[in-house]
Amino acid sequence: MRLLLKRRYTPRGTPGRLFLGNRQLCFIREAPKSCYDPDVHCLEEGVYELEPVHTEEEGWRIRVGERGWIRSRPPDHSPEKEELCPVTAYRADGTPLFTRLAFLKLLDELSSVWERGEVIELQVVSVGIPYVLESCRQPSYS
Known part of the structure; x- marks a missing residue:
């Protein structure tokens, strides 16, 4: 199964x-x-495998590839490096x-797929960057 994250x-x-x-x-x-x-920056565009992770300290979260995470963050806390926060x-x-509700609904949606032993992938794509910074001029996909 593949999820698609469209972002700007x-x-x-x-x-x-x-x-x-x-x-x-x-x-x-x-x-x-x-x-x-x-x-502190977002995850690079690409395709990543998702994996559920549970620890006593942090509870449930979802590993995105080797470096990223999907986890719940309170509204007053900004996402950290390579972290996706559901809303x-x-x-x-x-x-x-x-x-928190958005994260729990997402985890519930994906849990049945993992229980069946299926692999879940996340594809990250973006719309073009309207800014003129040279460092931001990288290929984008819509």
């Missing part, structure tokens, strides 16, 4: 939508692209709503 880049963050086929599962928020902040909806001012 902004200097303050990388908002996106996570799809299973034509159905949107949730919104995703990430840190900005590396050209905006090389220390159910946004307020008019851009504040994320129901972040």
